[in-house]
Amino acid sequence: MKTTSIMIVGVGGQGTLLASKLLGRLLVDQGYDVKVSEVHGMSQRGGSVVTYVRFGERVYSPVITKGEADFIVSFEKLEAARYVDHLAPDGKIIVNTQQIDPMPVIIGSASYPSDILGQLSAQGVHLDMLDALSVAESAGSAKAVNIVLMARLATYLSIPEDQWLKAIEATVPAKFKELNLKAFSLGYHLS
Amino acid sequence: MKKLLIGNEAIARGLYEGGVHVVSSYPGTPSTEITEFLSKYDDIHTEWAPNEKVAMEVAFGASLAGARSACAMKHVGLNVAADPLFTLSYTGVTGGLVICVADDPAMHSSQNEQDSRHYAIAAKVPMLEPADSDECYRFAKEALRLSEEFDTPMLLRVCTRIAHSQSIVDIGERAPSPIKEYVKNGAKFIMMPGNAKRRHPVVEARTETLTAYAETTPLNRIEMGNTDVGIITSGTCYQYVKEALGDSVSVLKLGMINPLPRQLILDFASRVKRLIVIEELDGIIETHCRTLGLQPEGKSLFTPIGEYSQQTIARVLGMPEKKSPALPENIPVRPPMMCAGCPHRGMFYTLAQNGITVLGDIGCYTLGAQPPLSALDSTLCMGASVSGLHGFNLASPEAHRKTVCVIGDSTFMHSGMTGLVNIAYNATNSTVIILDNSITGMTGHQQNPTTGYNIKGDPAAKVDLEAFCRAVGFSRVCVVDPYDLAACREVVLRELAADEPSVIISRRPCVLLKSVKTRSPVTVNTDLCRGCRKCMSLGCPAISFRNKKAVIDHTLCVGCDVCKQLCPFHAIESEERN
Numbered sequence: 001m002k003t004t005s006i007m008i009v010g011v012g013g014q015g016t017l018l019a020s021k022l023l024g025r026l027l028v029d030q031g032y033d034v035k036v037s038e039v040h041g042m043s044q045r046g047g048s049v050v051t052y053v054r055f056g057e058r059v060y061s062p063v064i065t066k067g068e069a070d071f072i073v074s075f076e077k078l079e080a081a082r083y084v085d086h087l088a089p090d091g092k093i094i095v096n097t098q099q100i101d102p103m104p105v106i107i108g109s110a111s112y113p114s115d116i117l118g119q120l121s122a123q124g125v126h127l128d129m130l131d132a133l134s135v136a137e138s139a140g141s142a143k144a145v146n147i148v149l150m151a152r153l154a155t156y157l158s159i160p161e162d163q164w165l166k167a168i169e170a171t172v173p174a175k176f177k178e179l180n181l182k183a184f185s186l187g188y189h190l191s
Numbered sequence: 192m193k194k195l196l197i198g199n200e201a202i203a204r205g206l207y208e209g210g211v212h213v214v215s216s217y218p219g220t221p222s223t224e225i226t227e228f229l230s231k232y233d234d235i236h237t238e239w240a241p242n243e244k245v246a247m248e249v250a251f252g253a254s255l256a257g258a259r260s261a262c263a264m265k266h267v268g269l270n271v272a273a274d275p276l277f278t279l280s281y282t283g284v285t286g287g288l289v290i291c292v293a294d295d296p297a298m299h300s301s302q303n304e305q306d307s308r309h310y311a312i313a314a315k316v317p318m319l320e321p322a323d324s325d326e327c328y329r330f331a332k333e334a335l336r337l338s339e340e341f342d343t344p345m346l347l348r349v350c351t352r353i354a355h356s357q358s359i360v361d362i363g364e365r366a367p368s369p370i371k372e373y374v375k376n377g378a379k380f381i382m383m384p385g386n387a388k389r390r391h392p393v394v395e396a397r398t399e400t401l402t403a404y405a406e407t408t409p410l411n412r413i414e415m416g417n418t419d420v421g422i423i424t425s426g427t428c429y430q431y432v433k434e435a436l437g438d439s440v441s442v443l444k445l446g447m448i449n450p451l452p453r454q455l456i457l458d459f460a461s462r463v464k465r466l467i468v469i470e471e472l473d474g475i476i477e478t479h480c481r482t483l484g485l486q487p488e489g490k491s492l493f494t495p496i497g498e499y500s501q502q503t504i505a506r507v508l509g510m511p512e513k514k515s516p517a518l519p520e521n522i523p524v525r526p527p528m529m530c531a532g533c534p535h536r537g538m539f540y541t542l543a544q545n546g547i548t549v550l551g552d553i554g555c556y557t558l559g560a561q562p563p564l565s566a567l568d569s570t571l572c573m574g575a576s577v578s579g580l581h582g583f584n585l586a587s588p589e590a591h592r593k594t595v596c597v598i599g600d601s602t603f604m605h606s607g608m609t610g611l612v613n614i615a616y617n618a619t620n621s622t623v624i625i626l627d628n629s630i631t632g633m634t635g636h637q638q639n640p641t642t643g644y645n646i647k648g649d650p651a652a653k654v655d656l657e658a659f660c661r662a663v664g665f666s667r668v669c670v671v672d673p674y675d676l677a678a679c680r681e682v683v684l685r686e687l688a689a690d691e692p693s694v695i696i697s698r699r700p701c702v703l704l705k706s707v708k709t710r711s712p713v714t715v716n717t718d719l720c721r722g723c724r725k726c727m728s729l730g731c732p733a734i735s736f737r738n739k740k741a742v743i744d745h746t747l748c749v750g751c752d753v754c755k756q757l758c759p760f761h762a763i764e765s766e767e768r769n
Contacts (some may be wrong), residue, residue, distance in 0.1 A: 011525065024357055028195045031548045035323075036195070037356035039221075039299045045558065046732050047527035061434035062323075062356035062427075065502035067513030078525070084516045101523035106735050107727055110523035119519045142746065 003056035005064045006153070009083050009098050010075025011090045015146035018171070019073070020051040022150055026167035027055045030159060037062035048079060071156065075132075076100050081116045084125060086119075093125060094152050096132040096145060119129050128152065135186050144183035147172075151187025161188060196360045198353040201324035202263075202291055203228035204360065205331025210368025211235055212259050212286070215246040215606065217633040219265030220300040222293035226263050227395045227637075229359040230646045234365075238638055241270035242573070242605040243297035247275045247290065254288040254344075255380060257336050257371030263291035266307045267572065271606070277333050279344045281390040283397075285371055287338035287345075289331065290316075294350045296471045297498040301631070302553065302570065303496070306472035311346050311449035315394050317401050318449040319410060320345040320426045324358040330410070330446065335368075341401055348448070350471065352427040352498065402450045410446035413459055417441065421463025422478055423456065423487070427499075434501035435510070451479045460485050467492070471499050484575045487537050531556045531733040532709065532749035534699035535626050537673035538597070538754070539566040540729055541680050547593055547687070550583060552576040552607070553631040554599040556700075563730045567597075573764045574598070574606030577623055581610065584619040591620040592687055595695075598623070601631035601639040604654065608663075614692055621692045622683075625656060626673075629700040636704065660694040667693035674699060680687030702749055710750030711766045715741045719762035726763065728755040 008024070010016045020036050027034045038051040057078045069087050074080035074095040087093065095117065104110035113119070123125055130152060136144040147168065154164050165181060172180045196204065202225050206214070213238045216226040230237040246262040253260035263271060275289070280487050292310075295301040299466045311318035319334055321327040327349065330387070333347040348553060375414035378386050406409060416438035424432050425445040432442060443459040445451065460466050468477040468489035477489030479602075492507050493499070506512065510569040511762075529536055542549050544567040551557055551567035554577065560567035569579065576596035584591040598607045601623050631637040638644045643653035660668045667689055671682045679697070686693040700707050722739040733747035743754075757765040 011528065024195045026192070026360065030398065033359065034195060035356055035358045036632075037352060039351060039355060045527035045530060045555070048525040059358075060430045062352055062358070062430065063500050067515035073271045081519050082522050082525075085518045089514050101735050102523050103528050103730060104523045105528075105562045106732070107730065108724070108736070110521075111523060112523065113519065113694070120516070123233055123516055125516050152479065154430065170291075171351070 001057050003054055003059050005088075006053040006071045006073065007064055007069045007083060007086060008051040008073045008075075010049055010055065011079065012046050014075045016049055016051055016075060016145060019146040019150050020053055021043050022167055022171045023053050026164060027053070027160065029163065029167060033057060033059045035059045035062040038054055043125040048082060051082065058184050072151060073153050075145065075149065077116050078102070078112065081113070081120060084120055087125065091126070092128060092156065093120070094128045094130070094147060094149060097129050098131075098133050110169075121155065130190065132187070136183055139183035139186050140179045147180045147183040148187035150182045152190070154188055164188075193359055193361050193367045194362050195356055195357045196324045196328070197224060197357045198327040198349055199224035199355070200228045200326050200440060201327035201360045202331045202349070204362050205328040206261050206289060206335065206726065207235065207333035208234050208363055208365045209287070209335035210259045211289075211335065211463055212368070212370065213250065213260040214238070214248035214262065215240045216263040217241070217246050217268060218241045218605075218631055218637040219243075219293070220520075220634055221295060221349075221351040222265045222268070222291060223637065224240075225285045226646070234650045235647055239631075239639060241640055243272040243366040244274060247272040249278070250288055250290070251275060251279055254284045254286040256285070256373050258286040259288075260286055261289040261291065261370050263337050264293070265301065266292060266294045267303065268292070268559065269307050269310055271573070273310065273314075276310065276344070278318065278382050278392055279624055280314045280316050281382055281387055283342035283393075284338055284344060285373075286705050289334045289338060289345050289347055291331075291349070293354045294348065294472070296350055296361050299351055302572065306386050306470060306475065307346070308448060308475050309346055311348075312475070312561050314767070316344055317341065317403070317447065318348050318450070319446055319745070320448045321350045321353060321446065322426050322429045322444070323353065324356070324360050326446065328351065328360045328362065333410070341397060343397060344689040346449070348426075350427055356441065358412035402452065405447050405450055406455050408447060411452060411455060412444050412446075413455075414442045414745045415462070418463045420465045421459055422467050422468060422469055422606070423480070423612050425476070426471070428471055428679070431499055431501045432469055432503050435504040436508075445476065453483055455476060456480060456485070457483055469493060469499070469504065471710070477533050479567070526561060527558060528561055528730060528732055529555065530702060531731055531747040534628055534673045534697070534701040534702065536564070536729055536731065537676055537679055538624065538626065538697045539564045541676060541683055542566050542595065542597075545680070545683065547595055547683070548583075548590070550576040550579045550594070550596040552596070552598040552602050554602050555628075556597060556599055559597070561727050561730065563728050573602055573699065574610055577603075577607045577610030578613060580623065581614045581617065584621050592628070595622045595624050595683070595687070597626055599631065599632070600625060600627040600641040601637075603656075604640050608659070611660065611665075611694070612663045619692065619758045622686050622695065623693070624695045627656060627696050627698040629702060632701050636701070656696055660710035665692060665694050667691055670696045670698050672699055673697045674751050674753060687696055702751070710752075712745040712748035712750055713743055713752065713763050713765045715743055716762045716764050719760050721760055721762070723759065723760060725757055729757065730753055744754065
């Protein structure tokens with residue numbers, strides 16, 4: 001089988017690491033060969049963060065390069081645009097419509113591009129936009145944004161919902177289990 | 192049992208199963224997790240040492256006493272530990288000793304991208320390089336065994352992509368490794384000239400024996416495919432080669448990268464039409480091939496700068512580029528920055544506002560160099576701020592009135608202390624600022640000798656920084672709270688004006704520590720805010736500007752109140768606090 005490549009991108013502190021942990025666990029349980037790669041350290045301090053997840057029968061490279069991503073799950077609008085050149089021609093971007101200003105925008109030395117998602121759409125990029133923050137808040141906490149976005153990704157992969165729920169139970173701390181299962185359910189069944 | 196592990200956790204597991212007893216390390220990205228994961232096993236001793244030299248010497252002592260031991264560090268940490276390394280090569284070991292070193296091509300979190308393979312060659316120490324987590328696990332275990340078999344310390348080299356990538360490992364059980372009885376052996380372990388002269392030939396002979404081993408060890412392997420192109424590679428580059436080229440080429444994958452085999456390479460070269468060496472950073476394998484009389488392509492095609500990927504290999508070898516959407520123009524960068532409520536911010540704001548020259552150091556506070564604070568003038572290596580400040584002040588008679596250095600608590604323990612002694616001893620009127628946030632921050636919150644806790648989180652002896660500074664000869668030592676801007680300004684200007692050297696300890700724990708209680712966020716009163724943007728000069732990620740007014744993000748603000756002190760119109764307000 002062909003290797004599937006998924007990128008998870010966002011802003012340091014948004015919970016992208018838990019998302020990749022969940023995905024990694026799920027894919028190993030399904031019997032795939034899996035590689036997950038992310039960079040720790042300096043980039044986590046509010047910087048742009050990216051995680052690569054690849055699975056299939058035999059995975060060699062831990063990274064995803066230009067034109068290779070089947071899915072980009074973006075926790076923030078600008079970050080979707082930053083990595084769009086990694087998308088395969090028939091790839092899809094799942095994007096949380098949240099806007100987080102980077103420091104150059106905050107201090108006025110750059111501006112946040114207007115209608116950045118419109119620009120991507122205009123060149124034919126497949127976008128699945130959702131307000132994951134609101135969904136997470138209705139599940140009980142803004143912090144569950146990562147689970148809502150993973151739930152959206154789940155609707156595109158052929159792994160049964162109960163397998164996802166099992167992986168969530170194995171990955172998140174017990175006291176947040178209920179919140180995360182609810183966030184997943186809301187994200188998965190979102191129309 | 193099959194588990195998805197990052198390379199560093201796999202190394203930890205391999206060392207554990209291989210019977211390691213003593214592990215001493217200093218944290219450094221991307222090596223830190225090796226020791227963090229080892230600290231979770233209760234049947235071995237793990238510790239954070241003040242620096243990498245101490246760590247390696249602890250591992251040496253444990254090995255001398257008969258225990259299997261290890262240390263872990265980032266590439267630049269090996270510079271600090273180079274002194275014991277070169278002579279450890281002469282003494283050899285009693286208990287197996289493994290030195291894990293993590294290189295950082297592309298400098299994700301480092302000040303240079305040096306290639307630590309040069310150390311293996313220079314110190315004549317064998318080096319293994321795994322290409323995924325499974326190899327991290329197996330090579331770490333094997334390194335402990337080889338160390339004893341060949342009576343040598345072993346280097347285990349990873350790069351960021353191996354250290355921080357997860358892949359599947361089939362783990363096993365810890366093997367018993369009894370601690371050997373200590374037998375005094377001065378001829379082997381007392382490295383004074385008479386003995387060392389007899390040990391050097393032993394080292395040269397060992398390298399020959401290891402070279403013969405490299406010819407046949409399964410650590411090195413050939414995967415024959417199409418013979419038009421043969422590629423010699425190792426580590427993460429092996430994965431990129433297989434990803435980009437599959438079986439369309441033949442591959443010699445080297446797991447042991449020092450010493451390198453001779454006959455194996457010559458045989459492989461004779462079976463292919465075109466020979467290419469693919470290695471990140473320097474052309475070390477390529478140079479070795481040339482000494483064998485081969486003419487491979489290598490650095491003539493591939494850059495010595497940064498990380499490679501399957502895309503690098505495809506592009507250099509002329510394969511068609513994959514189609515992809517175009518990047519929109521003008522995407523602003525999103526650099527890392529100091530957290531909302533970071534205690535370093537108040538001090539950096541004070542230094543920047545007063546036009547002070549600041550020699551910086553290595554840690555979270557290196558981010559003080561970023562706009563809008565732009566508060567740093569230099570960053571070289573661990574500890575260099577303190578020693579550098581002394582030199583800076585020697586070069587120019589009035590420099591000391593407007594120059595300081597900043598160094599974190601952990602970095603001060605690592606190698607700032609010696610520079611401080613030098614300031615007192617060789618007498619410059621220098622002002623040293625210790626940014627004491629009570630933790631090793633940038634590498635992800637490790638304890639250090641100033642925090643009062645050890646690697647397991649148990650209470651430990653705590654260095655008294657004030658008493659230490661006084662003991663080495665400073666009579667002016669003061670402590671300031673960096674959340675108090677007026678106090679920071681007063682203390683900094685007073686100490687710069689003083690006629691003797693001083694230490695300012697800027698003390699407040701990292702706001703991300705679980706033990707730190709944050710306060711309720713502040714709010715902008717839009718009736719009072721005149722949009723002067725003064726609060727924006729702090730570079731706080733919680734403050735942004737919308738509709739000509741400042742806005743504070745309550746999910747990020749921790750109520751440090753630094754911006755509140757700055758606002759000329761009293762527009763930043765906090766809730767009533769008990």
